[in-house]
Structures are given as structure tokens and as C-alpha cells.
Amino acid sequence: MSDTERGSEPMLGRISVQKSYEVLADRLRQTILDGTLEEGARLPTERELVSQTGLSRGSVREALRKLEVEGLIKTKLGRLGGIIVSRPGNDAMAHFVTQFVRGRRISIRSLQEAREALEPPLARMAAERRTEGDLQRLRELSEELAGAVADREQFAAINIDWHNAVAAAGSNDLLAAFLYSISYDVAVSTVVEEYDTLELRHAVVGAHTRIMAAIEAGDGTAAYRRMERHVKASRALTKAREESDLLIE
Amino acid sequence: MSDTERGSEPMLGRISVQKSYEVLADRLRQTILDGTLEEGARLPTERELVSQTGLSRGSVREALRKLEVEGLIKTKLGRLGGIIVSRPGNDAMAHFVTQFVRGRRISIRSLQEAREALEPPLARMAAERRTEGDLQRLRELSEELAGAVADREQFAAINIDWHNAVAAAGSNDLLAAFLYSISYDVAVSTVVEEYDTLELRHAVVGAHTRIMAAIEAGDGTAAYRRMERHVKASRALTKAREESDLLIE
DNA sequence: ATCGTCAAATGGTTTGACCTTTTTTGTGCT
DNA sequence: AGCACAAAAAAGGTCAAACCATTTGACGAT
Numbered sequence: 001m002s003d004t005e006r007g008s009e010p011m012l013g014r015i016s017v018q019k020s021y022e023v024l025a026d027r028l029r030q031t032i033l034d035g036t037l038e039e040g041a042r043l044p045t046e047r048e049l050v051s052q053t054g055l056s057r058g059s060v061r062e063a064l065r066k067l068e069v070e071g072l073i074k075t076k077l078g079r080l081g082g083i084i085v086s087r088p089g090n091d092a093m094a095h096f097v098t099q100f101v102r103g104r105r106i107s108i109r110s111l112q113e114a115r116e117a118l119e120p121p122l123a124r125m126a127a128e129r130r131t132e133g134d135l136q137r138l139r140e141l142s143e144e145l146a147g148a149v150a151d152r153e154q155f156a157a158i159n160i161d162w163h164n165a166v167a168a169a170g171s172n173d174l175l176a177a178f179l180y181s182i183s184y185d186v187a188v189s190t191v192v193e194e195y196d197t198l199e200l201r202h203a204v205v206g207a208h209t210r211i212m213a214a215i216e217a218g219d220g221t222a223a224y225r226r227m228e229r230h231v232k233a234s235r236a237l238t239k240a241r242e243e244s245d246l247l248i249e
Numbered sequence: 250m251s252d253t254e255r256g257s258e259p260m261l262g263r264i265s266v267q268k269s270y271e272v273l274a275d276r277l278r279q280t281i282l283d284g285t286l287e288e289g290a291r292l293p294t295e296r297e298l299v300s301q302t303g304l305s306r307g308s309v310r311e312a313l314r315k316l317e318v319e320g321l322i323k324t325k326l327g328r329l330g331g332i333i334v335s336r337p338g339n340d341a342m343a344h345f346v347t348q349f350v351r352g353r354r355i356s357i358r359s360l361q362e363a364r365e366a367l368e369p370p371l372a373r374m375a376a377e378r379r380t381e382g383d384l385q386r387l388r389e390l391s392e393e394l395a396g397a398v399a400d401r402e403q404f405a406a407i408n409i410d411w412h413n414a415v416a417a418a419g420s421n422d423l424l425a426a427f428l429y430s431i432s433y434d435v436a437v438s439t440v441v442e443e444y445d446t447l448e449l450r451h452a453v454v455g456a457h458t459r460i461m462a463a464i465e466a467g468d469g470t471a472a473y474r475r476m477e478r479h480v481k482a483s484r485a486l487t488k489a490r491e492e493s494d495l496l497i498e
Numbered sequence: 499a500t501c502g503t504c505a506a507a508t509g510g511t512t513t514g515a516c517c518t519t520t521t522t523t524g525t526g527c528t
Numbered sequence: 529a530g531c532a533c534a535a536a537a538a539a540g541g542t543c544a545a546a547c548c549a550t551t552t553g554a555c556g557a558t
């Protein structure tokens with residue numbers, strides 16, 4: 001807080017020298033995100049980039065490695081292989097978020113809260129914007145889910161898909177990607193639990209049916225409320241097994 | 250769906266050869282996320298890794314580049330420099346999300362919806378869990394904000410900080426990171442708008458004051474409702490400037 | 499004490515070669 | 529003509545051995 005505890009005020013910001021591969025990565029990223037290059041377009045070959053930029057192949061490759069992790073390019077081996085522009089997808093986001101969750105030791109409770117924050121609004125949007133195709137997809141998954149009620153692992157996998165299908169129907173790619181990113185972690189944290197009984201799985205199917213009815217009817221408020229209840233039921237189960245019938249609306 | 254439309258069943262999964270730098274990156278990532286290495290710990294030097302793994306320096310560096318983008322390490326130049334373990338932070342997440350938003354052409358509406366989904370729950374959590382330090386920080390930022398009401402740019406910057414401080418008080422690092430990640434994009438999309446008038450900035454300060462009162466009182470429901478109204482006001486403004494007094498609760 | 503100079507340790511960069519994978523092209527046998 | 533197999537070509541993947549640049553510590557001169 002004192003003004004004179006240091007010899008002199010800064011006055012000059014910290015000077016940081018950009019590394020060459022960073023400069024190249026930045027420029028390429030810029031070009032890709034600007035839309036100058038469409039998805040699927042091919043970048044120059046590594047050796048081309050070398051001669052265009054004057055950098056060494058190693059530096060070029062380090063730049064490409066960065067963009068690859070960022071989900072902006074994919075590389076293909078062999079003749080007619082090369083560097084292909086792509087858009088960051090849900091998987092890239094999920095990879096990142098998963099590491100965030102593991103690295104920062106995000107608690108199961110926090111994951112559960114995130115679900116509770118994301119899913120009800122997504123259900124409302126789904127009800128308001130769903131297309132016939134979305135409904136189709138939801139019905140299919142719901143049937144599959146009902147059929148897999150005996151197999152815990154498979155049930156969990158399809159369940160995730162169903163929730164993500166609701167999110168996709170909401171037409172908000174960002175929120176859908178957030179949900180997609182945590183859904184795997186959530187499943188890992190919950191599927192192992194011993195409370196995952198057959199009756200509960202039947203109850204889940206029932207809850208889904210009711211939520212889908214609201215989405216089909218275009219009733220955003222009902223979809224929100226039912227989804228809220230549905231996801232909150234999981235939280236209750238995580239805490240206290242005995243209140244398992246909370247799953248039923 | 251047919252069973253015989255292809256000449257022969259797969260029977261053998263696709264064989265994919267891992268690249269050497271990927272293997273190394275995976276192993277290092279594993280080690281870091283396992284918690285074997287604490288944050289701030291130093292990895293072996295590049296040349297050490299070369300001799301330990303038998304890979305070339307180039308491959309080692311490509312692996313490190315991946316981890317760096319993932320926010321798992323930082324590299325420092327010079328003597329006593331080296332490779333330092335870090336945890337993926339909000340900035341790494343924000344970098345990624347920003348690219349996702351730009352690359353996927355996420356609409357302003359979607360960003361706004363994301364805010365509306367995230368902020369009210371975070372405000373409730375803040376009310377329920379805030380520490381004295383959190384309140385202190387919020388009060389400071391609120392004062393700063395009131396002082397900067399004449400400077401649009403600065404006001405916008407502090408405003409972002411305030412919202413993120415609320416999120417931080419909610420003690421859910423994941424949701425807070427989500428909000429942090431979009432707050433810059435949201436600001437960019439809105440600050441430029443012509444509706445950003447002096448009166449509105451005063452109204453914002455007022456809304457913040459009321460939200461803070463709820464947080465301080467530990468009233469989660471009120472904090473949720475007030476934050477909801479506050480963020481929805483932005484949306485209304487984005488659409489129709491005339492209803493600007495919606496900002497006031 | 500302060501300033502310069504040098505040495506050491508580390509990441510950053512270059513060069514140039516060779517390996518591996520994938521596709522295309524050619525060629526020779528049937 | 530057509531097929532099979534070999535060879536070439538084009539791309540990314542890998543290696544090796546330097547050298548450059550930055551930062552810090554040590555030491556000495558002022």
C-alpha cells in the first residue's frame with residue numbers, strides 16, 4: 001500500500017519476447033478464425049510453411065502442435081495427407097474440461113451443481129426450439145434407453161446421450177458443449193455408485209418421458225421444471241440413498 | 250442397419266499408431282494429473298527427458314508444447330529456468346472457450362443465454378458460502394465501479410471483475426471458470442453498444458448494491474432472483490434499447 | 499555498495515538428413 | 529484388357545548435433 005517501499009515506480013511494462021513458434025501459431029490461428037480458411041481447407045505443407053516463414057521445420061511443427069491441441073487443425077499422414085483446418089468441437093472442449101476437472105480437483109458436488117445450472121435452461125430452450133429431427137432423435141434414444149435398462153454400463157452411456165440430445169435441441173452450442181464436457185465426468189462419478197438399481201433406472205426412463213412430453217408440447221416452463229427436478233434427484237441420491245423415489249416427478 | 254451391406258465384418262479394430270510425442274505427452278499428463286507432481290514442481294530438463302525417454306529433443310518439445318497449451322506446464326527461460334508443473338487455470342479455459350466461440354460462430358444471443366444460465370445459480374451459491382474476504386472484495390470492486398462510472402472502458406472492465414468476484418464467492422471453480430471464460434466475449438459484444446450510457450451505468454451500480462445485500466445477508470433466493478433480473482436486463486437491452494429501466498429492480 | 503564481466507544452465511532455433519505411411523504410377527505377366 | 533506387384537512420390541514423423549538467447553550467480557574492479 002505504501003508508495004515508496006520500492007525504489008521506483010514501474011513506468012515500463014514488462015517486456016516479453018515472443019517465441020517464433022508462438023508468432024506463427026498466432027498468425028495461423030488468426031487466419032483460421034477469421035474464416036479465411038473454411039473447415040476442411042488444407043494448409044500449406046510443413047515444408048511450404050518453412051520456406052514461406054523462414055522458420056525451421058521444428059518451430060513450424062511446434063506451432064502446429066499448439067493449433068492441433070486447440071482443435072483448429074488436424075494432421076493426416078501419407079501422400080495427400082497434410083494439415084486440415086477444423087473447427088473446435090465438443091470433444092476438444094471436453095478433453096480440456098476433463099483435465100481442468102481432474103487438475104483442479106473439482107468436487108463431485110461442483111459437477112452436480114454445474115449440471116443443475118445447465119440442464120434446466122437447456123431443457124427450456126429445447127422445448128422452445130426443437131425441430132422434428134430433434135424429437136425423432138430423442139424418441140430413439142429413449143427407446144434404446146428403455147431397452148438397455150438391464151445393463152448398467154450401457155444404460156449409463158445412453159442416458160448421457162439422451163441428456164446431450166436435449167441440450168443439442170436447445171440450439172445453444174456453447175451451453176451444450178459445456179454440458180457435454182462434464183457429462184462424462186458426471187457419469188464416472190455416479191455410475192459407480194451402488195444406488196444404481198434397476199428400479200431407479202425405470203424411474204429415470206419415466207422422468208425422461210415426462211420431460212420429452214413437455215419438450216414436444218413446446219412448454220418451456222414445464223420442461224425446465226421437470227428437468228430441474230430430475231437432475232436434482234441425482235444430487236439427493238449422491239447424498240442420501242434412502243430418498244430414492246425423488247427421481248419420480 | 251443391415252448386417253451384410255459390407256463385404257466383411259470388421260473383426261479387427263482400426264489400428265492406429267501412436268506418435269512418439271503423443272505417448273510422452275500422455276505419460277507426463279498422467280503423472281501430473283495423478284498428483285505425483287505438485288503444482289510448482291519442476292519437471293526434468295528437456296535434455297534429461299531426451300536421455301530418459303530415448304526420444305529426440307524435437308519430439309520431447311512437441312510433447313511439452315501440447316501440455317503447455319493444456320495449461321499443465323509452464324516453461325521458463327534461462328538458467329534456473331525449466332519446466333514447471335501448473336494446474337489448468339481460468340485463463341487457459343478462457344483461451345480455449347474464446348476460440349470455441351469464435352471458431353464456431355457462437356451468437357451473441359447464445360453467449361447471453363449462457364450468462365443467464367450461469368450467473369443466478371452462482372449468485373445463490375455466493376450468498377450461501379461467501380466468506381468475509383469475499384464480501385470485502387465485492388465491496389472494493391463495487392466502490393471502484395462507482396468511481397469509474399464516467400469511463401466506459403474502465404467501467405466495463407471492473408464490471409466484469411465484479412461479476413467474476415460473485416462467481417468466485419460461490420466456491421464452484423468449474424462454473425466460475427465457465428463464467429470467466431465467456432465474460433470477456435460478452436463484454437466485447439456489449440460494451441460497444443451505443444446504449445451504454447451514463448445513467449445505465451449508475452443503474453448497474455444500484456443493481457449490484459442490491460445483489461450484494463442479498464449475498465451479505467446469506468439470502469440465496471433473493472441473490473438468485475436479483476441476479477437473474479440484472480442479467481436479463483442486458484438481454485433486453487441488446488434487443489430493444491428503449492426498455493432501459495429494466496436494469497433497475 | 500554498485501557496476502561490469504564472465505561462466506553456467508536452461509529453453510529456443512536451425513540445419514539436414516533419414517524413416518514411415520499413404521497414394522499414385524508404372525510395368526510386366528497372364 | 530486386366531490384374532498383381534513393385535517402385536516412386538508426397539506428405540508427416542523422427543533423429544542428431546550443433547549453435548543462439550536468456551537468465552542467474554559469482555567474482556572482481558571501481
